[in-house]
Amino acid sequence: MSGDPPIRVVLAKLGLDGHDRGLKVVARILRDAGMEVVYLGLRQTTETIVDAVEQEDADVVGISMLNAGHLTLGPRIVDALAEAGLDVPVVIGGIVPDEDRPALADAGVAGVLGPGAPIEEVVAGIRDAVAARGR
Amino acid sequence: MTEGPFRTLSGIPVEAVYGDGPLPGEFPYTRGVHPDMYRSRLWTMRMFAGFGTAEDTNARFRELLRSGGTGLSTAFDMPTLMGRDSDHEWAMGEVGRAGVAVDTVEDMADLFAGIDLGAVSTSMTINGPAPILLAMYVVVAEESGVERSRLAGTLQNDILKEYQAQKEYLFPPRPSVRLVTDVIRFTTAEMPRWNPVSVSGYHIREAGSTAAQELAFTLANGFAYVEAACAAGLPVDSFAPRLSFFNSHVDFFEEVGKFRAARRIWARWMRDRYGATDERSLKLRFHTQTAGVSLTAQQPEVNIARVALQALAGVMGGTQSLHTDSHDEALALPTAEAARIALRSQQVIAHETGVASVADPLGGSHYVEWMTDELERRAEEVFAHLDELGGGSLLEGVHAAIESGWFVGEIADAAYRYEREVNSGDRIVVGVNAFTEGNDSRQADLLRIDQETEDLQRRRLDAVRRSRDERAVATSLSRVAADAAEPTTNLLPALLEAVSVRATLGEVVDVLEGVFGTYVERTVV
Numbered sequence: 044m045s046g047d048p049p050i051r052v053v054l055a056k057l058g059l060d061g062h063d064r065g066l067k068v069v070a071r072i073l074r075d076a077g078m079e080v081v082y083l084g085l086r087q088t089t090e091t092i093v094d095a096v097e098q099e100d101a102d103v104v105g106i107s108m109l110n111a112g113h114l115t116l117g118p119r120i121v122d123a124l125a126e127a128g129l130d131v132p133v134v135i136g137g138i139v140p141d142e143d144r145p146a147l148a149d150a151g152v153a154g155v156l157g158p159g160a161p162i163e164e165v166v167a168g169i170r171d172a173v174a175a176r177g178r
Numbered sequence: 179m180t181e182g183p184f185r186t187l188s189g190i191p192v193e194a195v196y197g198d199g200p201l202p203g204e205f206p207y208t209r210g211v212h213p214d215m216y217r218s219r220l221w222t223m224r225m226f227a228g229f230g231t232a233e234d235t236n237a238r239f240r241e242l243l244r245s246g247g248t249g250l251s252t253a254f255d256m257p258t259l260m261g262r263d264s265d266h267e268w269a270m271g272e273v274g275r276a277g278v279a280v281d282t283v284e285d286m287a288d289l290f291a292g293i294d295l296g297a298v299s300t301s302m303t304i305n306g307p308a309p310i311l312l313a314m315y316v317v318v319a320e321e322s323g324v325e326r327s328r329l330a331g332t333l334q335n336d337i338l339k340e341y342q343a344q345k346e347y348l349f350p351p352r353p354s355v356r357l358v359t360d361v362i363r364f365t366t367a368e369m370p371r372w373n374p375v376s377v378s379g380y381h382i383r384e385a386g387s388t389a390a391q392e393l394a395f396t397l398a399n400g401f402a403y404v405e406a407a408c409a410a411g412l413p414v415d416s417f418a419p420r421l422s423f424f425n426s427h428v429d430f431f432e433e434v435g436k437f438r439a440a441r442r443i444w445a446r447w448m449r450d451r452y453g454a455t456d457e458r459s460l461k462l463r464f465h466t467q468t469a470g471v472s473l474t475a476q477q478p479e480v481n482i483a484r485v486a487l488q489a490l491a492g493v494m495g496g497t498q499s500l501h502t503d504s505h506d507e508a509l510a511l512p513t514a515e516a517a518r519i520a521l522r523s524q525q526v527i528a529h530e531t532g533v534a535s536v537a538d539p540l541g542g543s544h545y546v547e548w549m550t551d552e553l554e555r556r557a558e559e560v561f562a563h564l565d566e567l568g569g570g571s572l573l574e575g576v577h578a579a580i581e582s583g584w585f586v587g588e589i590a591d592a593a594y595r596y597e598r599e600v601n602s603g604d605r606i607v608v609g610v611n612a613f614t615e616g617n618d619s620r621q622a623d624l625l626r627i628d629q630e631t632e633d634l635q636r637r638r639l640d641a642v643r644r645s646r647d648e649r650a651v652a653t654s655l656s657r658v659a660a661d662a663a664e665p666t667t668n669l670l671p672a673l674l675e676a677v678s679v680r681a682t683l684g685e686v687v688d689v690l691e692g693v694f695g696t697y698v699e700r701t702v703v
Contacts, residue, residue: 058256058268058271058272059256059257059259059260059262059268059269059272060256060272060276061340061344061345061346062344062345062385063345063385064384064385064386064471064589064590064593067590067593067594067703068386068590068593068594068597070703071594071703072597080703082701082703084699084701085345085699086268088268109276110256110271110272110275110276111272111275111276111510111511111627112271112272112275114271115270115271115629116270116271119271138475138508138509138510140509140510140621140624141620141621142621157475158474158475158508159474159475159476159607159610161601161611162597162598162601
């Protein structure tokens with residue numbers, strides 16, 4: 044263990060999609076990996092997520108989307124954080140076809156975790172996203 | 179009818195059933211609800227479909243009917259499931275993406291254009307705003323000359339499992355249960371061929387529950403609706419929910435045991451606890467859907483085998499209708515080709531394997547009989563817990579366990595346990611934690627729903643808003659508000675009037691929210 048403070052991660056479902064099994068599992072995985080998890084849960088908007096990141100002084104945001112809305116909503120949350128002056132990476136988890144990954148990367152999404160991603164990959168995905176911002 | 183005579187591939191004649199009683203068709207129906215099961219009628223091959231605009235989905239419906247599908251099943255998009263119009267701010271990015279967008283009666287009319295609603299049976303997977311979508315369906319049928327009494331189908335209308343698992347609720351639990359009973363009262367009186375509730379285990383299982391939890395929570399919800407409808411003044415035999423809906427997962431014998439246990443529990447409880455005397459009230463009929471959550475994004479073609487085995491478990495368990503998932507569903511909504519392969523898998527089971535010749539072919543197997551008993555025992559433990567919580571009422575017990583977060587906690591624990599087992603390698607998932615050669619192959623072509631669909635749907639909605647009688651809409655919405663405020667008034671007549679003058683789904687939901695309020699779940703992680 045290093046002396047660094049634990050990573051603070053905000054987890055949320057963005058939009059109307061109610062499938063929260065994956066996000067809840069991820070919450071426990073990250074908590075077990077020593078991170079501080081702020082679980083916002085269902086039906087969050089870009090505004091509620093930006094507010095939480097600001098108030099909780101979060102290092103990274105994890106968004107779960109199984110509604111095929113990632114190409115619309117992913118860039119929106121990245122832009123909303125940037126507009127609020129928050130340099131916080133966004134990682135998207137859920138059902139994202141491979142061919143959509145470049146477009147999400149271009150839009151500034153820091154990482155994508157697909158279905159069946161093992162625990163180590165989930166933890167590394169969040170750590171790497173934070174490390175890339177030089178925290 | 180399946181094709182007779184009933185002989186094996188090599189010509190050996192086979193009986194309709196083997197073993198001693200109680201036989202299929204006899205109480206407690208562990209072995210099936212019909213004496214000769216699929217010999218008299220195969221299961222309904224009901225494929226769930228919905229994407230884009232109503233016109234897009236209508237084309238898929240017609241294709242499935244042409245390919246030998248025998249019933250329709252509608253998947254709505256997320257804004258429709260949540261009672262929001264396509265031009266609502268929250269709908270952005272989700273219109274037509276995970277199902278079909280329906281904002282008004284005009285969309286419902288386009289969805290079923292060219293399909294004789296007096297001849298086909300239709301299932302609609304909708305819960306929070308279910309009575310509004312049912313009203314739209316009735317209005318579309320009647321405007322095309324088909325009386326409501328001739329309509330056959332099923333409304334999912336199972337709100338309790340939304341608070342437990344799927345999370346597509348609009349209002350707090352108690353007014354939502356009132357809406358469920360309003361639908362039961364309405365269809366019982368006016369739509370004799372309609373199933374008003376499909377008590378659903380599917381979503382509970384998909385959210386991560388075990389088979390025993392799926393069985394127990396689903397049937398507890400079923401009993402809760404029975405209590406609610408009786409409290410609303412209906413005699414138990416007048417409505418007895420005639421349908422349930424289960425998941426079929428990969429553990430073959432556990433699934434078969436689950437279906438058999440479900441029938442036995444239902445029959446006993448309906449007779450002994452709720453005093454049902456009509457044999458039909460005691461017979462649990464159910465639809466089965468293969469487990470979407472079991473499908474892998476890795477080597478997706480392997481999902482064809484998973485789906486076929488899960489479908490076989492549903493048939494061995496005596497299902498009345500079946501949806502088979504498409505192999506590309508871990509990646510996107512199914513393409514037409516993938517949906518056709520899934521339907522063909524059912525047809526292979528029905529017509530080539532011979533399993534439809536004999537009722538409950540696994541009955542009498544030591545393992546299957548033990549599994550049936552064991553799952554029943556575990557379910558009874560849950561019923562006892564809920565009964566105690568509810569002070570002798572399953573309905574109150576379910577309400578209490580929703581409010582305390584008990585269901586979501588139990589399901590989340592089971593989901594996490596499963597994830598750890600897969601991660602540690604204790605449980606093998608082909609292509610995920612073993613046998614991964616081939617995982618890097620390029621993904622096949624997927625069904626894409628683009629932003630243009632969302633824009634098009636908004637224009638369609640706008641056109642309806644511009645052409646309707648605004649005064650009639652306002653009057654009808656006032657009546658919805660007034661009737662909602664009267665707990666004993668059935669809301670269906672007011673809803674029929676509102677949607678017939680082209681009030682939108684979102685407008686009606688807004689009015690109901692004004693009376694009932696909204697619901698925010700207690701977060702349990």
